[in-house]
Every structure is written in C-alpha cells, then in structure tokens.
Amino acid sequence: MGLGASIVSRELSGGRILSSFYELAVLGEIDETVLGDLEKALRDMLHPFGLELGKEVAWSVCPKQFIPEQTNSAAAIFFGAPDVSPANVSDLLHKGIPILPVVSDIKKVHEEIPDVLRPINCLDYSVHGPERTATALLECVGLLPRQRRVFVSYRRDEAKQVALQLFDALSARLFDVFLDTHDIALGEDFQAMLWHRLCDSDVLIMLDTPTYFESRWTNAEFGRALSKGIAVLRVGWPDATPSPRTATASRVELLANEFDENTGFLSQQAIERICVQLETVRSQSHAIRNLNLVSNIRNAVTQIQGEVLGVGAHNAIFIRLPGEKEVIVYPTVGVPTSVTLHDASINSSKKSVAVVYDPVGLHSRWLGHLEWLGSEIHSVRWVKSFEAAWRFADWEA
Secondary structure, eight states, X not given: OOOOOOOOOEEOTTSOEEOOSEEEEEEEOOOHHHHHHHHHHHHHHHGGGTOOXXXXXXXXXXXXXXXXXXXXXXXXXXXXXTTOOOTTXXXXXXXXXXXXXXXSSGGGHHHHSOGGGTTSOOEEHHHHHHHHHHHHHHHHTTOSGGGOEEEEEOOHHHHHHHHHHHHHHHHHTTOEEEOTTTSOOTTSOHHHHHHHHHHTOSEEEEEEOTTGGGSHHHHHHHHHHHHTTOEEEEEEOTTOOOOGGGTTSEEEEOOGGGBOTTTOOBOHHHHHHHHHHHHHHHHHHHHHHHHHHHHHHHHHHHHTTOEEEEEOXXXXXXXXXXXXXXXXXXXXXXXXXXXXXXXXXXXXXXXXXXXXXXXXXXOHHHHHHHHHHHHHOOSEEEEEGGGHHHHHHTTTO
C-alpha cells in the first residue's frame, strides 16, 4: 500500500531542532478509511496534551521496518490480513516494544495474524473501533492523563513561587503534579505519603536553588528518585552551581532576566522551555523503566527456563513457563491499585495473570491493603519484583 509517514522533527526558536518525544507505528495492512479514522482519534486525544501526531508524536504508516529510538517511548499496532508481511515484528518483540495485533473479526485470528503475534491478545476492530484502539495504543507509551505523573522537589524559602507556577502550567497540560503544599491531607503521615507519591512519579523536577542540597528532605528526594530509577529534570537557578550529583540529570538553565523581580515568577518562555524538556525526559523515562521491567521479567523467566513471547496491549508481557504454562504479566511502574488488579483481570481472557510491582518506598498501609486484596481476589496474583523467579518457578502452588 502506498501509505507512509516518517518520523518528523520540529524546529524551536533559535533554530534548535527537536526530535519527536514518542514514536507510534502502524504495521501490517490497513484500509485508508480505517487509517483516517484512527489518525483522527489519535489527534483528538493528543490535542489536550499540546502534542501533535506526526510532530511531537512520530507516526509511521506501514514502513518496511519500524526502528524507534531506544530513548523514546514507542509502540506499534499491527493490522492483520491474509498473507500479510510481519515486517520486523520479531525484532520488536525481542526488544520489548509493545505491539497490538488487530483483526477485522476475532474469529479470524489464525487467518489474519502471523504466528509470532498469536500468543498476544488481539483487538477486534469491529468491536473496539478507532477510539478504543487509539486509547490502547496511547496507553502503551504512557499518554493517558492518569499516567503522566511528576514530582516537584524544591526549597520553599527559595522557590515556592516558581513551584506554584509550574503546578498550574503542568496541570493545564494534563500532568498529575505532586506538590507538597497541595497533595497531602491533614492527619496523614507526611513523610510516608511523600515517599509513596514519589514512587508513583515518572519524573522528579528539582528546582535547583543555591541551597537545594543543604536540606535533608530535598537531598533525600533526589537520592530516592535515583534509587527508584525515576528520571530527574534539573531546573537550574542562575546563581546555583550544579552539583556533580546532577551530572546525569536532564537540564534547563534559567537566566536572571527570566525572573520577575516583583512576583518571583518565571517568564512564559522559560515555563515553555521547562514543559518541552519535561516531555522529552518523561518519554525517555517511560521507555527506560518499561524496558528495565521487561528485561527484569525476561531474566527471571529465563532463569527458570521459561521464555518471554512478547509485549501487547496495556504493556502486558506474555510469558511461557516450563511445562508450557502461559501467564500474562502486568508490570506496574509506580504504585499498584485495586484498579490495576481489576484491569489485569478483565483484559486477560481467563488466562493465568500476575501483577508485578516494586514494593520499596510504598506506604505501609498501602502494602497492607495490597496483601488483603491478594488474599480476597484469586483471579490475579500480586508478585513482588524481586521474587518473580521464585514465584514463577512454582506457579501452580
């Protein structure tokens, strides 16, 4: 088919070229009408984020090979058809790139979907249509409002006004922003809840003022973000010397003339630079953390002589254990909830299901809640990430 689109870069002020933040692709065979409907649904869903299909979100249609950048969050949708070419699907599956197989009718899986994709749950386009299909694709790269979480770390006596300004600007772009003055209710264990919310974030935005690392709490927030693999965006004050500890952080350097002397607020241009850089960092963080999760699960499964078959909708990892037992694994980046359990259950076609999560840093009361849920609901099992190989080795127990 003659359809095609390449990854697009865009030019910012000053002639700087910025590549796309996210990468999506259509593989297989797709009718032009279906493609048009799907593209419209994607554009409509991306618009509230200030993102555009074909620009900030790269869009490739039926390329001979889909080879996304390793640092970009990426996913593909595969429209099946009789004798359709699988392109480089096997390579994408090996790399842990989510692929959503789509059939014209659920009864035609064996007729339309290549063998390598059949272990992955298929979407029935006649049932789901363009909106639900687009939602499933965007979920794979973390582009649903409930997935866009950031944590603002700052010294109140030095950066409170900018923190409040960023809260408003990022909330308007559909980020879920944690700010300690807004998000912890009276009567809560403040520090325990703060660490809990940090664990649920994609990016830590550090407002690096001159005494940032002199505070026990901002120092700990920075270190614990690194320990959880959370990306850091350093927003540097003009009079702050970067610490060697921030060498691996992404950076936005502020200029003295970007501050309003009377209000302490930043100029709109500076806010825009932070928001653009945040989108880049968040995409990279989402890609790297998901890749690490897939790699860790692959290592655990391989350790007990099983195999990973691929990654599909909802970032579900399809594995085959020794003895041919197949399990669908839902890795959780951040804090798992009862909704996580519910979604894993209803999306898994009566197969054996596990939700893998990292318990480090989560509120003790929340961990107790998860244990209670696990004892009451038996269709899905909680698995702590560091116990994955041990648990999968005796899955029938």
